[in-house]
Amino acid sequence: MNDDRLSAEDFARLTSLPEDHPERRRWAGSPEFEARLRLWREFETSAGGSLSAEDAGLAARELERRVESEVRGGAAGRGGAVAAPSRDAAAARPAGRSWLQRIFGAPPRAAVAFATILVVAVATTWFLARERTVPAERGTVEHAAIELMAPRPTANGIELDWTRVAGADGYRVVFYGAELTEVARIDRVSTTHVELRSGALPQGLVAHRDVMAEVQALHGEDVIATSKSRMVSPF
Amino acid sequence: MLREQDSGRSDDELAAASQRDPGSPAAQQALSLLISRWSERTYRWAYRYLGEREQSLDLAQDCLLQMIQALPRYRASGRFSAWLFMIVHNRCLDELRRRRPLPEPEAGMDAFETAETGPEEIVDLAIERERVLAVMNARLEPEERLALWLRAYEETSVEDITRLLNLDGASGARGLLQTARRKLRAALSEES
Numbered sequence: 001m002n003d004d005r006l007s008a009e010d011f012a013r014l015t016s017l018p019e020d021h022p023e024r025r026r027w028a029g030s031p032e033f034e035a036r037l038r039l040w041r042e043f044e045t046s047a048g049g050s051l052s053a054e055d056a057g058l059a060a061r062e063l064e065r066r067v068e069s070e071v072r073g074g075a076a077g078r079g080g081a082v083a084a085p086s087r088d089a090a091a092a093r094p095a096g097r098s099w100l101q102r103i104f105g106a107p108p109r110a111a112v113a114f115a116t117i118l119v120v121a122v123a124t125t126w127f128l129a130r131e132r133t134v135p136a137e138r139g140t141v142e143h144a145a146i147e148l149m150a151p152r153p154t155a156n157g158i159e160l161d162w163t164r165v166a167g168a169d170g171y172r173v174v175f176y177g178a179e180l181t182e183v184a185r186i187d188r189v190s191t192t193h194v195e196l197r198s199g200a201l202p203q204g205l206v207a208h209r210d211v212m213a214e215v216q217a218l219h220g221e222d223v224i225a226t227s228k229s230r231m232v233s234p235f
Numbered sequence: 236m237l238r239e240q241d242s243g244r245s246d247d248e249l250a251a252a253s254q255r256d257p258g259s260p261a262a263q264q265a266l267s268l269l270i271s272r273w274s275e276r277t278y279r280w281a282y283r284y285l286g287e288r289e290q291s292l293d294l295a296q297d298c299l300l301q302m303i304q305a306l307p308r309y310r311a312s313g314r315f316s317a318w319l320f321m322i323v324h325n326r327c328l329d330e331l332r333r334r335r336p337l338p339e340p341e342a343g344m345d346a347f348e349t350a351e352t353g354p355e356e357i358v359d360l361a362i363e364r365e366r367v368l369a370v371m372n373a374r375l376e377p378e379e380r381l382a383l384w385l386r387a388y389e390e391t392s393v394e395d396i397t398r399l400l401n402l403d404g405a406s407g408a409r410g411l412l413q414t415a416r417r418k419l420r421a422a423l424s425e426e427s
Binding site for chain 2: 006007008009011012013014015016030031032034035036038039040043044046051055056057059060061062063064066067068070071181210212229231
């Protein structure tokens with residue numbers, strides 16, 4: 001039953017309590033808790049499974065490379081943290097000088113800096129020019145951006161505001177719980193703000209329990225822009 | 236190598252370091268260490284569900300990215316590994332459900348259903364959920380309890396339970412579930 005699932009925080013806290021702690025004892029009779037406890041122990045120790053250590057190790061290195069690449073690319077930028085470049089990737093680079101260096105010798109630092117500035121300036125000019133030439137009707141769908149502002153306290157609760165998106169005919173506010181699964185949503189909002197009122201929270205939201213909120217701009221049934229998520233503490 | 240530097244600092248210390256001044260070299264390093272430390276176990280867990288390398292890598296990647304997104308909200312009031320496990324486990328179950336949606340909305344209770352069980356009894360069982368859970372806990376073996384829980388409440392398929400619990404017998408989880416249902420039915424009829 002999804003409604004009364006243990007949250008990640010609850011489970012993490014319960015497992016840190018001694019087994020004779022009253023709260024832990026209360027959960028000891030729960031098949032849900034016991035099932036998770038057993039699976040977690042196997043997860044921790046990597047027990048079971050048919051994978052060889054070598055296969056698992058190789059896959060894990062591949063996984064690390066992928067995740068770090070994704071994080072550096074900004075896919076997980078919402079978390080605000082960025083992983084360091086992979087040591088494996090660095091180690092995998094061929095040793096010695098590049099073929100350009102071998103032919104022309106190492107370029108002076110000033111030349112490298114100048115070339116870098118030139119490339120950035122050309123790329124920026126090209127990008128801005130390209131933005132202007134995209135037709136508005138199509139461009140709004142491809143380049144729409146939406147920003148969810150920091151929650152603002154009101155007399156009755158808090159208000160979420162976001163920027164208007166050209167071409168959007170409605171907005172959807174989605175709330176995510178601790179495991180980043182959706183816990184609530186407010187659909188078909190025609191304005192660029194909603195108020196979460198104390199005592200009248202959407203189903204799935206609990207007063208004083210933090211959730212992440214994001215706003216989606218809609219054009220018909222299509223999502224044309226999604227904001228970065230923000231922490232929200234409903235009153 | 237990261238692994239050689241990955242000593243002496245607890246998961247909570249690394250999580251805290253990654254939360255302080257995100258984007259700083261120290262935070263980046265801490266996050267990399269966490270990823271390095273948990274990537275193999277996350278992959279193994281995803282493989283346990285999917286049993287195929289590339290799909291498991293994709294799923295494990297999703298899990299770790301979810302972990303990174305949720306990390307700013309992690310509070311070191313519990314065990315990091317348990318917190319991560321819940322994220323990974325829930326994401327894996329969601330993936331299994333996405334791949335094999337169950338047609339009936341009440342399918343969660345069908346683990347208790349047998350050929351002799353009528354619809355009224357199923358409804359009764361649903362109403363008496365708390366009693367059923369108590370009997371499950373008191374009368375069933377841990378493995379039976381776990382299989383039945385996964386089937387009835389996590390909506391995991393029999394095939395997925397077989398793989399998840401490493402049940403090697405010819406009938407896999409089916410035999411285990413049948414035994415569990417039989418014992419549960421007997422215990423429930425004793426009590427009523």
